[in-house]
């Protein structure tokens with residue numbers, strides 16, 4: 001039984017699962033409830049590629065030009081808005097002394113079909129007091145979404161995990177803007193297991209395409 005579980009685990013985390021083509025409207029109907037996002041996440045293979053269930057909360061991001069992306073917003077990688085880290089990150093917190101970990105990943109690197117670098121780590125901050133991400137400990141400095149080749153749009157996820165206590169992270173600091181190698185083949189499920197983070201409590205996502213809009 002344990003062997004089977006580990007095998008499935010490995011299959012999911014080691015970039016071997018074929019990604020299904022993305023279909024359907026982006027973001028779902030306007031005004032749709034958060035619970036209804038569960039279907040959307042399954043349709044887009046976020047469940048089960050990355051997470052097992054819909055987290056309880058949505059993460060609200062704000063970028064430097066005042067822009068708030070909506071859930072599953074469609075962007076170009078050269079969109080100036082996303083070239084720097086969000087200036088504000090919000091999710092419902094238990095208290096301002098509870099510590100959280102924020103992860104931003106791209107499971108579709110370098111292309112959705114040939115995602116041999118799954119999962120690519122764009123941003124990783126741990127020991128965040130409440131939602132004050134900028135008071136947290138940077139493990140990977142924000143790197144804007146990279147879409148190096150044509151061949152489909154990338155799903156970019158932001159996940160927040162609630163920590164049980166302060167964590168001494170072993171991961172090497174990745175702080176250069178384009179230091180791709182160390183960021184490749186991250187596995188958020190393994191990371192969560194290693195530090196006993198459980199399931200994410202909050203999520204949001206973007207969808208970044210290489211192609212010119214029509």
Ligand SMILES: *[C@@H]1O[C@H](CO)[C@@H](O)[C@H](O)[C@H]1NC(C)=O
Pocket residue numbers: 076078079080212
């Ligand atoms: C992004 O790239 C597209 C295609 O090359 C170009 O048409 C568009 O103007 C660029 N946008 C920005 C903000 O540079």
Ligand SMILES: *[C@@H]1O[C@H](CO)[C@@H](O)[C@H](O)[C@H]1NC(C)=O
Pocket residue numbers: 096097
């Ligand atoms: C944290 O919460 C306490 C009590 O609710 C409050 O007094 C304190 O000012 C808060 N600290 C920050 C940094 O918001």
Ligand SMILES: *[C@@H]1O[C@H](CO)[C@@H](O)[C@H](O)[C@H]1NC(C)=O
Pocket residue numbers: 088089090091131132133134
């Ligand atoms: C955290 O959330 C509170 C209320 O939800 C908000 O007032 C505060 O600005 C947030 N902090 C950051 C860094 O976004």
Ligand SMILES: *[C@@H]1O[C@H](CO)[C@@H](O)[C@H](O)[C@H]1NC(C)=O
Pocket residue numbers: 006009010013014185186187190
């Ligand atoms: C995740 O953990 C499994 C089981 O320990 C391991 O076999 C696999 O290589 C890990 N995946 C990554 C991408 O580190």
